[in-house]
Amino acid sequence: METDPLEARAALKDAAAAEQRSALLAKSTWLYEAWFGVNVAGCSALFALNGAQTVLLSPLSLVLLTSIFGLRFIYHRATGSWVPFLGGSWRVFIVMCVVVIASCATSYLLASTCGLGWWLAIVAVATAVTTALLIRRSGAVLTERKPTP
Amino acid sequence: MTAPSFDEVIHNPVRLRVCAMLSVVNFGAFPVLRDELGVSDSVLSKHLAALEAVGYVKLEKATSAGRLRTSVALTRKGRNAYAGHVAALKQIVAGESANRLG
Numbered sequence: 232m233e234t235d236p237l238e239a240r241a242a243l244k245d246a247a248a249a250e251q252r253s254a255l256l257a258k259s260t261w262l263y264e265a266w267f268g269v270n271v272a273g274c275s276a277l278f279a280l281n282g283a284q285t286v287l288l289s290p291l292s293l294v295l296l297t298s299i300f301g302l303r304f305i306y307h308r309a310t311g312s313w314v315p316f317l318g319g320s321w322r323v324f325i326v327m328c329v330v331v332i333a334s335c336a337t338s339y340l341l342a343s344t345c346g347l348g349w350w351l352a353i354v355a356v357a358t359a360v361t362t363a364l365l366i367r368r369s370g371a372v373l374t375e376r377k378p379t380p
Numbered sequence: 381m382t383a384p385s386f387d388e389v390i391h392n393p394v395r396l397r398v399c400a401m402l403s404v405v406n407f408g409a410f411p412v413l414r415d416e417l418g419v420s421d422s423v424l425s426k427h428l429a430a431l432e433a434v435g436y437v438k439l440e441k442a443t444s445a446g447r448l449r450t451s452v453a454l455t456r457k458g459r460n461a462y463a464g465h466v467a468a469l470k471q472i473v474a475g476e477s478a479n480r481l482g
Contacts, residue, residue, distance in 0.1 A: 249397040252401065253404045
């Protein structure tokens with residue numbers, strides 16, 4: 232080891248500051264979070280349309296795919312980075328998976344038994360709000376993380 | 381827990397901050413790194429080349445809207461080396477504290 236403790240302490244402080252700054256830069260904005268929520272709600276709606284076997288399935292799939300690519304592009308342009316998918320927290324990720332699967336399954340089952348209706352809007356809004364809040368929490372975990380020293 | 385391993389390549393202040401910034405993201409854009417570190421294009425390129433030479437970072441160049449955009453990412457080897465270096469620095473600091481108490 233060719234460094235003295237004072238230098239090591241200063242280096243650790245610099246590294247911690249750089250990690251925090253990077254996490255802050257990569258943190259998503261409210262627009263990204265809302266857009267993310269809408270995309271997940273769109274996935275849920277796709278399952279409903281599939282369950283109801285409507286012709287709207289293909290056009291909505293295209294719109295959703297474009298929206299997801301747009302979301303990724305804007306995020307990268309805005310932050311100059313891309314956070315690892317599990318950069319935030321495993322717990323948030325697991326809850327997110329449960330919410331998405333439950334929402335898609337509910338939509339599919341309701342659509343195949345009752346057909347399309349107002350319930351779809353309620354499920355979509357609930358899914359969008361929940362997932363937007365979860366992705367916000369994931370970003371908060373990233374910036375709250377106590378990194379180096 | 382990563383084993384402490386002091387790394388001369390990473391220990392340079394600019395390279396340490398590059399690794400620290402990249403450690404929390406999948407990749408970072410070259411201009412963002414340059415602006416955050418407050419160095420010129422050529423200085424950052426030189427440090428990235430040093431990190432790339434030992435396989436710690438991976439540079440990806442892509443043309444988007446007619447402009448060349450460079451993204452930088454830490455490799456697995458780079459992440460391990462950074463974690464080991466940070467552990468080594470902590471060990472040095474902890475050793476000093478123990479000496480002071482002892």
